[in-house]
Amino acid sequence: MKIINAKVYTEEGIFEKKDVYTDGELISEKSGDDEVLDAEGCYLIPGLTDIHFHGCVGHDFCDGTHESIEAMAMYEASQGITTIVPATMTLGEDTLQKICEAAASYRNEKGATLCGINMEGPFIAMAKKGAQNGDFVHKPDAEMFRRLNKASGGMVKLLAIAPEVDGAKECIEALKDEVVLSVAHTTADYEEASEAFEHGVHHVTHLYNAMSGLSHRAPGVVGAAADHENVEAEMICDGIHIHPATVRQTFKMFGDDRIILISDSMEATGMPDGEYALGGQKVIKTGNLAALEDGTIAGSATNLMDCVRVVVQKMRIPLESAVKCAAVNSAKSVGIYDQYGSITPGKKANLVLLKEEDLSTVQVILRGSKIGRASCRERV
Secondary structure: OEEEOOEEEOOOOOEEEOOEEEEOOEEEOOOOOOOEEEOOOEEEEEOEEEOOOOEEOOEEHHHOOHHHHHHHHHHHHHOOEEEEOOEOOOOOHHHHHHHHHHHHHOOOOOOOEEOOEEEOOOOOOHHHOOOOOHHHOOOOOHHHHHHHHHHOOOOEEEEEEOOOOOOHHHHHHHHOOOOEEEEOOOOOOHHHHHHHHOOOOOEEOOOOOOOOOOOOOOOHHHHHHHHOOOOEEEEEOOOOOOOHHHHHHHHHHHOOOOEEEEOOEOOOOOOOOEEEEEOOEEEEEEOOEEEEOOOOEOOEOOOHHHHHHHHHHOOOOOHHHHHHHHHHHHHHHOOOOOOOOOOOOOOEOOEEEEEOOOOOEEEEEEOOEEEOOOOOEEEO
C-alpha cells in the first residue's frame, strides 16, 4: 500500500507531508502492491500503545479468559490502539495466576497485539487503595511476583509497588533488574519516593491519583518524580482524573519525553451508562465517569485515543506531544519500540489516519491491513 498526501508523524516528533509505504505487515521503503490511499486532509500517526487499562466493551482483563482478551483487543484496535498491555487488579495469587496463564496462552490473531501485562497490585498501601480491593492487599513479595511472571511466560512488563510499605525496599532491590517497577497507590512522601527512585524504580502509575498530592511544603511523589530525570510518569487525561491546568503544568515540569498517556479504562468503556464491575466491586458509569458506590473514581470510561483528543482539544497540549506520549513513550516504556511506536520501515504497519479538522478517526491500519470503514479516497 502507498499512502499519499498525509501529514506524517516522524521519528523527530513533527508532522511532515510525505508518502508512506507498507508491504505485508510491515512499513517499508516501497509498496508491496498497487493500492494507493489518498489521505489528503489527514494526519498519519503510529498506532497507540496503552500500557495501563483494565477493560472495555463489557470485558475485563481479570476475567482471565481468551474471550475477554480478544474482545478487548478488537475494540482497542478499532479505536486506533494497536498494542496493549492490560492491567491486573489487587486480587489473590490464585486468581492472578489464572489471569497470567490466560495471557501466556493467548494467540494474537485478532485486534490489537497483546504485548505484556501491567501488574497493578497487590503490593500497594491500604490507605491509598482507591478502587482496588483491600481484602487482597499483600506485602511486597519478590517470590510471589516471580511465580506469577513465570505463569505469564515472562509477560509482566510493569509491577506496581508502594515504596513505603513493609518489605518494599527488599522487593525493589530483588526485582529492579527483572521488571519495570512503578510507584503506585502510595502514601510515600518526597523522601520515601526519592529513595525508591534512587534504588531502581523509574516509573509512576497514574501520577496524582492514589498518592500524596503536590504542595509547596510537601512535594510528595509528584515532586520527587519531577526531580528525578530518569523517572517517567503515567497520566490519565480523560478530563475527570486530572484538571486541565494540572496537566499543562505537568508537561512543563516533566517535558513530553517523560510522560505516558494512559486510559486506565474499565469494562464500561464503549458501553452505555449503567452498572459494571472492577476487581469484583460494583461500578456505576455515568457519561465518562466511572465510580464505586461511595463515589471513589474507579478507572476511566474513556479509551486512549479519546484521551489524546481530550488532551489536545480541551487541555491545549500540542498534538505532536500527545502522540509522543501515547505512541512513542509508551512503547519505549515496555520495551517494544523496536517493533512499534513509530512510522519506520521495518516496524509493524500499525497506522491511524485522523482528520486534521477534528482528529476523528478516518482509517485504522492494523499490521498492514485496513480495518473498519475508510472515509478517504482509494486509488487502485
